[in-house]
Amino acid sequence: MSTLHTVNKSPFGDGALKSCLEHCKPGDGVLLIEDGVYGALSGSTIAADVTARSADVAFYRLDGDSKARGLPADKLLGDVKAVGYDGFVDLVAEFDCTQSWL
Amino acid sequence: MSTLHTVNKSPFGDGALKSCLEHCKPGDGVLLIEDGVYGALSGSTIAADVTARSADVAFYRLDGDSKARGLPADKLLGDVKAVGYDGFVDLVAEFDCTQSWL
Amino acid sequence: MSDTKKFLYVNRKAPYGTIYALESLEVVLIAAAFDQDVSLAFLDDGVFQLTKGQDTDGIGVKNFSPTFRALGDYEVTKLYVEKESLDERGLEPSDLQEIMWEDEDDDWEEKPSIRIVSRSEMADIMSDQDVVLSF
Amino acid sequence: MSDTKKFLYVNRKAPYGTIYALESLEVVLIAAAFDQDVSLAFLDDGVFQLTKGQDTDGIGVKNFSPTFRALGDYEVTKLYVEKESLDERGLEPSDLQEIMWEDEDDDWEEKPSIRIVSRSEMADIMSDQDVVLSF
Amino acid sequence: MKFGIVVSEGPYTHQAADTAYHFAKAALDKGHTVPRVFFYHDGVNVSTNLSVPPQDERHIQKNWTALAQDNDIDLVVCIAAAQRRGILDENEAKRQGKDAANLAEGFRISGLGQLIEMGIEYDRMVMFGD
């Protein structure tokens, strides 16, 4: 069983991403959506936590949400792969279960 | 000029209380309301931050909100004084300005 | 696939400040009628939902915490509470209300529904579900 | 008391995920007509409101970031941005859009509206207001 | 003193509208005045007259309407925020070609200028939100 976790809130004001990182399992995926895409910012206070899990968890971010917020690719962690809404659908299909960190 | 700061969110999932503590000035007041009353829990990860500001900032919590959440007085920081809605009104009148940390 | 799915209801929010805790409980009560394998997870601020001694008279909002004690009658008997979440908040298991269920396979013995688990056990529980609903 | 009050509009939330940033800006645009002393504070996730290059085509939501550049025409010229909030997010002042106003007392010279301040300066600004509205 | 109150979140979902109500009542009890309450963001949803909460729950809209009538409080709902969220008075409903209006008694729809006026004219402003 593998799970796709979605996180939709900024990790700087809210604990959802941090809690997700502490609960996801090797082989799981974490998809950053909406304000969650700020979690992909390199050089931020959350970047080390994300990078630390990148070895055994796959990270994704919605590209539309990243562009809406003016986050250029060179400011974002390379380990966090950009996907569109179609990629989001593929990820939900690919993983056995989806858990939203609301 | 003195300010009454109100904080209405739990400090464990949200950064409002922490940001408030970093921005309030000596002589200000901080009133914990709604889910903000959890910020008065002693023995918690936020307690030291609250205690550190208790020397120059006055802390209050809404008593109705504390009781609603089942927080007994002996679990709460003594530095955080219980007030009712009437005490809330007095505090707003007493301080020159009110700032809500929404 | 068997006819029964594993449903996990994840509670990460405190009660009363927002309605999610109450409306989550409303879902669980309905879900109980569907004969699925139901578990509830309480972590982060969700552990605050289970504190004992809640008294909402002062805020004019309905106290729904007694409803948790009725869950056993609905055969909802697995309430997982994360220990680290309690610790971070200065709470102990004894600060939570007692919630019991009667085990019909064990001469109707009363057993506690709240099971304190570690963060790592919570992660295992989360990963072992068919459907995860978050509130 | 003078006829003019000091109003501070505090922005602590990111744009688009929630509507607060947009509806805060709508208040400021109306407020500009009232001849008060208006300042805007951007701290915590509020600094994200001012990033340059926002392009919302992919999410089907209106991009309101160009409106910040019109604030100068409304004589809203004090946009305080907290340096520590930028640092924590891995942002630099150059990641924010350029927002200018024309100083009529200085031969209409163009001056930047965004003023980067320290956390301690932000605390001073907050404490020196008559009315603080939070979004 | 004159207290201005702002409610920024919707009823039942957030406690904001409840706390604001208890605060307003306490202020009035202490002899202060609350000339106006401004409903913004999802706060506009407090003003729907179609809410039917469970019998054993408080009725947030009716509480506000009663408090306003007893104490001459001006309950103002922001027009821009209300239109987005589907709160209309009779006039707006007609103007927009809608069959129904849902603004409760005691509330009126107006512009954001009413909020700024509060800040200028009142002694204190208190915001309740999320």
Place this chain on the structure above:
Amino acid sequence: MKFGIVVSEGPYTHQAADTAYHFAKAALDKGHTVPRVFFYHDGVNVSTNLSVPPQDERHIQKNWTALAQDNDIDLVVCIAAAQRRGILDENEAKRQGKDAANLAEGFRISGLGQLIEMGIEYDRMVMFGD
């Protein structure tokens, strides 16, 4: 695959209803089915037919109604959540003695059992909220 979608926050205030919409469209484009979308918590506010957003903004309710009609999606609004928040269909309005109903075309009001059914019958469930 059969995808079940839950929308837990209100329109415009949170992006949830938008993201859910784009996700549903993408799923359908890829040949999956979205038999039902369930609106819970403030998500029920998506279904009001009284929303009048600015002309240059998306119309979230109309987008959902159109998507549902084109793809035979069952848009279900939770009755308990809807009643608290003032969303009523014609029947409920009559039963509650209200003059107006505000449930938009393409949506229907039903119970929480519809949500559990989705979890049981569909291959995947995705929640959008706050």
